[in-house]
Amino acid sequence: MAEDDIKEKVLNDLRSLRGKLDPEILREVELRMNGQVPYDKESARKTVELFLHARHDQGAFAEKVLKALKVKDQEKDGK
Template sequence: MADEDIKEKVLNDLRSLRGKLDPKILKEVELRMNGQVPYDKESARKTVELFLHARHDQGAFAEKVLNALKEKDQEEDNK
């Protein structure tokens, strides 16, 4: 088998494997390879919720923050 055939087979195998991976995992791996550490959205959201719960503004600031988070999530989902 020629070197080009082997190279093409390996590239096809890699494409096939990549297609089976979760896109969120691929994005996290890419971030980590570039020296960035992705944050855990669920933990961050829980921390914000606990902070907001301690505020005494009848939930006005909490509603504003949670709406902003939802909008950001929707924007990321649309990418």
């Protein structure tokens, strides 16, 4: 009977701790446990910035990308 009491106490403690965790952190942990890496907008932005900075075309490619993104956003918004 003592083992059941200990098990129930541990489960209650885990439920209590889980309730205190940030849901976004829990989602990220679950994704990582399943072998998936959550999308990190800041890291993606930094990677693109580094890529564009390394190009030697006086910003022409960056302008092309920004223009394409603007058009895509306008199409998505129905403008």
